[in-house]
Amino acid sequence: MDDEKVLIIMTSGPDTPRRCATPFFFATLGVAMEYEVSMFFTIDGTLLLKKGVAENVYPKEGGKPVSDFLQDALDAGVKIFACTASTELHDINPDTDMIDDIKMVGGAWMWQEAEDCETVLTF
């Protein structure tokens, strides 16, 4: 186990906008604390990584879109992974529909990463 590694599992998506900013904020904060932070998107979370979606999800009316929080996390160095199986749930083509800068992985990746991390958070 690596006490400097953190995994954030993101299951919330566009149907629950208010749940879609804080996980990115916590991820960015984790990097600022010198943790190595990965985010794993599955269930509805995967939709936030579909091209054109995060720009139109607003956690707070009149506030920043989720895409801004996502970009902050990427800029900080958060590594972002999406569950390939969950793309099927939403009829997303993992080869063409997803944003850049992320990696598609299988469910077993999540188990192995979770084993390596001291802290795992789920949203």
Add this chain to the structure above:
Amino acid sequence: MANINGCNLPDDLYYYIEKHVWAKPMDDGTVRVGMTSVAGKLAGGKLAGATIKRKAVGKEIAQGKSLATIESSKYVGPVPAPITGTLLHGNDKLAADPNLAINDPYGEGWIAEMQPTDWEGEKGTLATGAEGLAAYQTKLEADGVSCD
């Protein structure tokens, strides 16, 4: 105290300009570190937290690596170490009032104290005095930053 682009910057501190943090050698050989008024401005002017990473206390932190974090409702970011050294302790007063780091950044709002690994060797990498402040001014103007 110099005023550069509206930012208060004492000329007796040592600045790690890239990261907007300062270092001040103390009489006992330790070094006190904190954020500059520029960092406070960039953070949005009002903090919800200024936190030392507990596990980092007692460990050596390399110059530029995070020794604390600051967060507001709209911003989160590291407070990088201006020098390499062992993190001795954070400023306990920040727990009750994190905004000391912004309202009194060179006084009560210091962030942490470190035991420098090689102050004499490393202080040359920091900006200080009139020459250092001129370099800081160049950086602020290049970045278009003003504290007004």
